[in-house]
Amino acid sequence: MSAVTDDHALAAELAGTAGRILQGVREEIGFADSRLLKDTGDLRAHEYLMAALAERRPDDAILSEEGRASVAGKGATPPTANTADEVRLQADRVWIVDPLDGTREFSEEGRRDWAVHVALWEKGRLTAGAVALPAQGKTLVTDPAGATVVNVTGVEPLRVSEPAAGRLRIAVSRTRPPAFVQRLAETLDAKVELVPIGSAGAKISAVLLGEVDAYVHAGGQYEWDSAAPVAVALAAGAHASRIDGSEAVYNQKDPRLPDILVCHPVSASTLLTGIRDVSDALPE
């Protein structure tokens, strides 16, 4: 059994180690065959996280993107399956992990917008989380007092900062931005810049690191895409909710969680009102 008894530290350790495995996969496979690179990355990071959690937290349940029943038959080596739904839905502690978020960007040489997500859900809420950004040399992590960013130079407190007056930089998916986001940009009473970035974890990290001011997503996503970054965002003082303002709820039977808004709390009502005004696609 490991010396790490703190779930925050364990989340950071596991996300960081999976990130190093993924850097190694990029070096080993190269970028010529992007399908092979994506599948190998997904599988290696998933298998590492499943084995590490089974060893370090043997009594906890796991929900991983790559352990879904729908991917269990994929490839010659089927991935280790998630905890059965009937067990996970009764469990007090569930690790919600995305072994490789921003798979597309991972497979594109030079891109740094991909992440590893490790979150812990306990009895209805997210209580710990880490987002590793291996190509950026950073891990964002919750701690008992809030959140920190760990990089080569050390550990610094992480606190979401207010946007500059009159300007709002909104991170959106590079490939699947919400249909209404251009209209949102036009209706807001600020100079809005839409910033395409890959990976939900990388986008939410960009909000927390002050590189953008908000992340708006709708149209499809799953619990593992947002659980760890939302855990860190809430711990860093950010607003994180569904785009209708309701709470993002995790460890559901159906893991679809198709939309999310993360921003500084001062921007939340403006963005929620703006989204309501331009969107005909609020959550079901």
Ligand SMILES: Nc1ncnc2c1ncn2[C@@H]1O[C@H](COP(=O)(O)O)[C@@H](OP(=O)(O)O)[C@H]1O
């Ligand atoms: N419309 C959609 N339906 C399902 N998943 C979506 C989606 N839009 C984004 N996602 C998922 O959300 C993550 C971030 O996407 P994006 O980079 O486009 O913002 C990706 O996770 P994975 O890379 O883990 O598959 C992607 O698959």
Ligand SMILES: [Mg+2]
């Ligand atoms: Mg993902």
